[in-house]
Amino acid sequence: MLAKLEELHKICFPHKSWSAVDFSDLKKSGCEIIGSDNGFIVWRVVMDEAEIITIGVRPDFRKTGMAAAMLTIAENEIKKSNVKKIFLEVAENNIPARKLYEKNGYKQIGIRPKYYDGIDAILMEKRL
Numbered sequence: 295m296l297a298k299l300e301e302l303h304k305i306c307f308p309h310k311s312w313s314a315v316d317f318s319d320l321k322k323s324g325c326e327i328i329g330s331d332n333g334f335i336v337w338r339v340v341m342d343e344a345e346i347i348t349i350g351v352r353p354d355f356r357k358t359g360m361a362a363a364m365l366t367i368a369e370n371e372i373k374k375s376n377v378k379k380i381f382l383e384v385a386e387n388n389i390p391a392r393k394l395y396e397k398n399g400y401k402q403i404g405i406r407p408k409y410y411d412g413i414d415a416i417l418m419e420k421r422l
Contacts, residue, residue, distance in 0.1 A: 299329055306333075306350030320347070328367060335364040337372065337380075344372045346382040349391070361394055369398075372422075379421050386414040395420075 296314035304311040317336075321327065325338045325347060333351040337344055346368065351360050372380060383406065384391045400418040409415035 295329065298331075299327065299334055302329065302331075302334060302352065303350055305352055326368075326371065328364060328371075333360045333364055335368050337368050339372060339375045339377055342376060342378045344375070344377045344380045346380060356390070361391075362398065365394070365398055369420075369422075377422055379419055382418050383409065383415040384418060385410045386416055392416065 296317045299317045300312065300314040303317075317327065320336055323338070324340075325336050327334060327336050329335075332355040333349070335349045336347040338347060346365070349361050349364060351358075351364075369380065380400075382395065382400065384395060386392075386405075395418050398420070400420045402416055403419045404417035406415040406417060
């Protein structure tokens with residue numbers, strides 16, 4: 295599974311690929327990962343808060359509802375842990391992802407200047 299995630303991450307994010315070891319380290323650190331042949335989502339729960347680490351969808355499967363479906367699955371799993379808030383960061387220029395999160399109830403709560411190679415990160419939160 296980790297080798298498949300590495301391959302899929304390269305397809306989704308060709309400029310910043312994660313290795314199978316990176317995914318293994320995420321699992322060891324307490325992250326949960328749901329993946330398929332066409333997409334994946336990684337999140338972490340700490341006490342009563344959760345963080346969406348990343349969502350990746352193959353370019354040819356984007357705009358099919360896959361990211362929204364994975365986000366819903368992750369949120370349903372997160373709710374089982376009595377989480378009160380979910381956080382995430384998204385690049386300011388990643389308009390499709392920002393729209394996805396906004397459509398699913400995430401609100402901007404801050405900015406991390408130049409977080410992504412000179413591009414601001416938008417901090418978002420969803421209260422459950």
